[in-house]
Amino acid sequence: MSDKEIDDNEQPLMAHLLELRTRVIRIALGIVVVFLPCFYFSRSLFTYLSGPLLVHMPNHSSLIATGVTAPFLVPMKLSLMVAFAVSLPWTLYQVWMFIAPGLYMAERRLVTPLLVSSTLLFYLGMTFAYYVIFPIVFGFFVSVAPAGVTVMTDISNYLDFVLKMFMAFGIAFELPVAIFLIVWAGFVTPKQLGSYRPYVLVAAFAAGMLLTPPDVISQTLLAVPIYLLYEVGLFTARMFAPGAREREQESS
Secondary structure: OOHHHHHHHHHHHHHHHHHHHHHHHHHHHHHHHHHHHHHHOHHHHHHHHOHHHHOOOOOOOOOEOOOOOHHHHHHHHHHHHHHHHHOHHHHHHHHHHHHHHHOOHHHHHHHHHHHHHHHHHHHHHHHHHHHHHHHHHHHHHHHOOOOOOOOOOEHHHHHHHHHHHHHHHHHHOOHHHHHHHHHHOOOOOHHHHHOOHHHHHHHHHHHHHHHOOOOHHHHHHHHHHHHHHHHHHHHHHHHHOOOHHHHHHHHO
């Protein structure tokens, strides 16, 4: 291979690397732009985040900080996590602009709604956790405290707990998108997935056991939405995945 041919092959690679660097820088700048105002209001954000627990705590108790740096680092960590979540559409847009030139037109038409729906489902999962799960779980935990025990949770432990719950429910709510993708790729048909319902129900409760704290309430409150989202994914794949109906008829 001549030097000219080597240079011609290296040029597209360098162009892709430069484009990737540009997209990564824009993603980082987007996170920073959102982080700055979030950090300014970090104490208010933490007060809002701790609302589902504080409303159930006795009047004479409150959250505590056992670490010397916790009053500063915990709100900053929360601000960073909020910045990641809020800037997620911008991040996905940059990823989309990087991979879109390599896709066919039909693929672009499918990927765009998938990106939008996956983002909305992730937000929906976090919203469900905050407004539905947290009040029930925290109310249960506070109510079962033994007599003479004052509930005073450390702010670092509380933040870690709610972030894990947000991630668990956000990822769990992505199930319809995952089902759509595997049907679209031709790995399975909706009919085959439908035959796995008993196993999915067991797996949903197993996921609830692994992704949530060790109590039956939070595990059930995650397992039931997972199973319902599985049914939503089946319906969506059957109706909108290209070639799903044809493959289903061929396999029957």
